[in-house]
Amino acid sequence: MGYDVSWDKPHIPSEDRHWQESDCYWFYDRKNGIGGFHRIGQKPNLRTGQVTLFVFKEGGERYILSSGEKAEHELGPNDRQAAKQVVGSHTAEALGDGRMRFTWGEEECEGDLEFYESFHEPRNWSKTGHSDDFMSSINSDGHLECSGRIRGTVKIGMNSYNIDGLCHRDRSWGFRDNSRASLHRYRMFSGTVGPELSFASFLLDLKDGPKMVAGFVARHGEDLDVRDLRVITRFDSDGLTPLGATGILTLETGEEVRIEACSVQGFMTPVPEAGAASQDHISTFMYNGKTGFLDLELSTNPGRGTYIPTQEDVTFLAVDQGLSASVRYTD
Numbered sequence: 001m002g003y004d005v006s007w008d009k010p011h012i013p014s015e016d017r018h019w020q021e022s023d024c025y026w027f028y029d030r031k032n033g034i035g036g037f038h039r040i041g042q043k044p045n046l047r048t049g050q051v052t053l054f055v056f057k058e059g060g061e062r063y064i065l066s067s068g069e070k071a072e073h074e075l076g077p078n079d080r081q082a083a084k085q086v087v088g089s090h091t092a093e094a095l096g097d098g099r100m101r102f103t104w105g106e107e108e109c110e111g112d113l114e115f116y117e118s119f120h121e122p123r124n125w126s127k128t129g130h131s132d133d134f135m136s137s138i139n140s141d142g143h144l145e146c147s148g149r150i151r152g153t154v155k156i157g158m159n160s161y162n163i164d165g166l167c168h169r170d171r172s173w174g175f176r177d178n179s180r181a182s183l184h185r186y187r188m189f190s191g192t193v194g195p196e197l198s199f200a201s202f203l204l205d206l207k208d209g210p211k212m213v214a215g216f217v218a219r220h221g222e223d224l225d226v227r228d229l230r231v232i233t234r235f236d237s238d239g240l241t242p243l244g245a246t247g248i249l250t251l252e253t254g255e256e257v258r259i260e261a262c263s264v265q266g267f268m269t270p271v272p273e274a275g276a277a278s279q280d281h282i283s284t285f286m287y288n289g290k291t292g293f294l295d296l297e298l299s300t301n302p303g304r305g306t307y308i309p310t311q312e313d314v315t316f317l318a319v320d321q322g323l324s325a326s327v328r329y330t331d
Contacts, residue, residue: 003122007144008094009083011173013044014141021173023085023092024052025102025115026191027150028264028282028293029165033058034154035264035282037295038102038111040085040092042075049073049087054267054280054318055109061157062326063109064318066269070106098122098146100169108323113152115167119195120218122146125202128225128252130214138181138204141174145200147192147218157323166192166293168200182207183276183299187231189247189259191294193287195220199257199294201229201249217249217257224251233298236329240309241266241317242281243329245296261285261294263329267318268309271299275306279317 013019022041029035036055043049051071056062065071070088079086084093089105100115122144126132150167153160168190182205192198201215215226228250233242242263249257266281281296311319316327 003144005094005096005098007122007142007171008098008100010080010085011141014175015045016175017043017045018175018177019043019045020176021085023100023102023169023171025150025167025169026280026282026295027113027163027165027167028284029163030284030291030293032161032163032165034161034163034165035293036154037267037280037282038090038104040087040090040102042080042085042087044075044080047075049075049079051087051090051104052269053090053104053106053109055111055154055156056265056326057156057159057161058264058326060159060326061323062265062318063106063156063323064267064321065106065109066267066321068321070321108157110155111153113150113154113163115148115150115169117149119147119192119198120221120223123216123223125200125214126216126225130212130225130227138176142172144169144171145190145216147198166194168192168198168295170200178271179273180206181274182304183271183274183278184301184304186278186297186299187229188297189229189231189245189249189294190215191283191285191292193285193290193292196290197287197292199226199249201226201247203229203231215249217251224253226250227252231296231298233296233300236315238313238315238317240279240300240313241315242279242296242298245283259285259287259294261296263296265318265326266316270308275304276301277308
């Protein structure tokens with residue numbers, strides 16, 4: 001089934017307590033040195049909502065909201081609307097024609113952004129069945145991936161900025177139980193340089209289940225499924241902060257798309273129900289002379305331990321909540 005505008009709007013939940021719906025996107029304006037990650041999720045049957053927010057200005061400040069009381073909200077009677085989800089001060093609204101508006105209003109960070117251009121038709125992880133097991137366990141009713149452009153304003157601390165940059169968005173609805181995921185080697189590698197190349201891919205293990213890989217590469221309106229993914233990561237001395245990564249996306253045709261990524265800024269999100277923590281790193285890469293961006297999302301936990309790293313455990317990765325100075329990963 002192909003994309004239609006209903007995919008961008010809130011759906012009718014099933015009766016399962018684990019049913020969720022979430023809007024997630026990441027962005028980077030290279031010219032202005034501003035990027036970020038934002039997720040707005042709801043669990044309607046539990047009457048709860050969850051937010052994750054990370055926004056940074058290179059050479060300035062960064063803001064993180066990924067755990068604690070501020071990241072969890074009780075849903076109100078108007079928080080699920082015909083074309084809009086609301087969690088606390090965070091909103092995701094479908095504007096039609098694949099456009100989305102995202103807003104938030106935390107004390108130390110505000111934003112009002114519009115996803116205004118799509119580089120390819122929004123689509124699911126796979127058209128050839130690679131994501132069937134994943135969908136039945138994690139996003140049972142539907143999923144959307146799409147790269148494009150975003151514009152608007154963000155405020156970090158006392159400073160406001162206008163942005164117009166690259167963006168990739170991710171939307172899902174259906175049953176999701178994070179406790180079923182084993183995050184010991186989880187990788188997601190998704191981003192864009194423009195209509196010439198956009199991609200979305202992941203590798204995930206379910207407990208007592210097989211490794212799952214799915215995704216696609218879109219080039220000038222044509223897309224092909226990913227059948228295998230390797231993300232070779234170069235860590236800093238803390239063994240946690242990735243300074244860069246090589247993504248190798250093997251397509252159904254056997255073609256390998258190789259992407260060399262360099263980290264710009266990143267943050268950590270505890271996932272207590274899975275006994276782990278994940279990281280997201282806004283990163284850049286070169287393709288045919290143009291600079292693209294991606295989100296390297298990962299969890300490295302081969303011993304399957306439950307320790308959640310603190311700020312003292314890492315070099316550049318943002319762990320502490322709130323405002324802090326942005327860092328430079330490489331000189």
